[in-house]
Amino acid sequence: MFYAICENATGYQLLAFENLQIANQCPAINHKSIVYRGNNPDNLLKHYSFERLHSVWQAIGKPMSFVNQQQLVETLHDFVDTKAVVWTPPVEEPMTQPEQVTQPVEKKVETRKRFDPKLSIVPLLAEPPIRQGTNRHRNMAVVMACSTVGEAMTQLRALQPSPGGGTDIQIAIDHGAIELK
16 A cells, blocks of 8 residues: 655645555645655655654644654554545546537549440541550440440440450540540
């Protein structure tokens, strides 16, 4: 058990603690407090002056004179041992989750551009403007050879390996190879 003699605005407060970890959490303990281990009160003599301990005794105990320092320490400890209140840290109640009062955020989801299968494809170039021998060139040539978007989609999906799709039509438009009407 550890004991603390804490000086505050109204006088002294006598506290007991199970261990120093709990004592460190106590707001009453400050730089003026006297903290010591209860099973070895002789440490009071090592760390605090006789005058300091005597002035504390005069403030909390009955006025009396002591034959020696050892008698003061024993008397002070006996008094603190009987009057000290065991301090325990306050128990924190678990926080309750507040009701969520947030406004729903509207997410803008970008969807793929879908082409109407009835739109007609008008080729603007004779050859695809992409390097020959690539899947993109092959797919753009298929798109440029078709007359409608529906026909182009059917032929692009049938290609092996790497079937094409609506992205290939968009690439052809972006490169200026076709236009849709």
